[in-house]
Amino acid sequence: MTSEGTQTAPDVVEDVFEGMATGIEVEDSSSVEEVIHRPWNPEQVRVTTSVFSLRNILDLIDERSLELAPDFQRGQVWRTDQKSLLVESLLLQIPLPAFYFAEDSDGAFRVVDGVRRLSTLYDFVRGSDPAFRLQGVEYLKDVEGLRFQDLAVQLQRRINNTQLVINVIDPGTPPEVMYDIFKRINTGGTPLNAQEIRHCMSRPRSRDILKRMTHTDAFAKATNGLTDHIRMNDREMALRFAAFWLLGMDAYMENPVMEAFLMDATRLLDDPEAASDAKVQELESAFEAAMTSAYLIFGEHTFRKWPHGASGRSPINRALFETWSIAVTGYSAQDLAARREDIVAAARHRMTTDVDYLNAITSSTADRRRVAYRFEAAAEDVRAGL
Incomplete structure (x- = not known):
């Protein structure tokens, strides 16, 4: 349900690394599920x-x-x-x-x-x-x-x-235990973020796949040159697409912990028996098409908050990236181009008036209800004008 009326949008805060803006909006991905997630057995260490x-x-x-x-x-x-x-x-x-x-x-x-x-x-x-x-x-x-x-x-x-x-x-040692060990020992200098940890833990196959996905002209255009991001946010966003594209929403809802979900996707990409070369090629093609389609609709505001009255261009929002990149799959570029004005109008109206949606792409973004809501919202908006 949409909360109509004049809303106060959450502040947009850009992430900073070593004194330089990264082009990515700070994300609060905490959720109740992650807080109460059952800890692993110490005997597994x-x-x-x-x-x-x-x-x-x-x-x-x-x-x-x-x-x-x-x-x-x-x-x-x-x-x-x-x-x-x-x-x-x-x-x-x-x-x-x-x-x-x-x-x-x-x-x-x-x-x-x-x-x-x-x-x-x-x-x-x-x-x-x-x-x-x-x-x-x-x-x-x-x-x-x-x-x-x-x-x-x-x-x-x-x-x-x-x-x-x-x-x-x-x-x-179970992968989730290994991941947690890494987080606990990762205290020196500037701590690694979640994707940097996954990168160090993963095998060459998944790293190569994510690299190829983020080294296309379509991705560079849609993200305004985010390729080879200093904090590997480009690889994380490609992984989020891969996770939802390969595993689906039902898999996330069964265990709504984003870090675990993305680790599952990483292991899947590392295993040629679980994700064949043909399937990976299909994934990469779908991702490239999604980048092209999203940019076709939103232009320089692709994957960014763009409510009515906004001045300038916001940094990239990872929750918007995962939802809109999935939402546009399955639609032809010709169809999206014909309905572009209707889709943009629907998306901007939602960003302006729907406080639940704004919360879903800003805070506690890993919460299962907020994940489901923003995916449903994007799927609805991309059908505008049909």
Whole structure:
């Protein structure tokens, strides 16, 4: 039911990262279901502790037995002086905090905590970043400006022989438990957000799928160039579409916890038996068509709040993204273009007068009733003019 009359729309707040606007509206995804969601059994936590030399770890990376979650944008934000201080810590024989690896059923490992530290050490020791020279060290001034190969042999040996404490999450640990472990240990620096955690936990197949989905002209146009977003919000939005497109609303209603729902979709995309190459191709085609159709209707305001009287353009709203990208699927571009004015009028009227709808796309957005309401609303508005 629509609440008619003059409404006070919730404030639109844009997310900020390291002092820069991200182009994405801040989302309050909390819900009662997530608060009361039954906790996992502590006996399901299976973590063992081992000690490896840095040389052993780097060899595992070279052998592709240890994955550093490539294409992780946040891994590139450390400054040279921050990287140099990490290397200097090894030279000073200062123990590093423990790392967390997740072991797969095939015996391979993925880094779930410590990606940036290991990436930095790998780049320095293996010389994969030729421009990386030690700069801004605090104590060992003699190594200022040097690369690994320029260091004295005894210093090279000291780095290679550094002992690292590794906590290994057993492959038998349930995914939701592993996810929660990651959230609990993810406290250093700027904490990773949910999609960055999923990226580190996932396999290359799902990462490649989400990358392809967000590296199309249609997605870039609909989101005003959101591709390769610094906080991976582009990948999260593509994953939300994939989750609702593949699993459906009924699956969400059975377990209305957004993080768990998106993890289920990630595991599905990682499994070629559960999501065949043909199905993935169909998904990618549907997503690209949805981006084209949504932009055809809303133009520069695609996936953004656009009530009557609004000035300027709001940041992208993730709840609007998931609902409207799904809502336009199944309609031809020709049909949508013919009814564009009616659809826009219906959507803007709702954004202006329907306080329940505004709440559903602003706060407690993972609540099952609000998820259902905004999907129903978008489905109704996209039929305007029929």
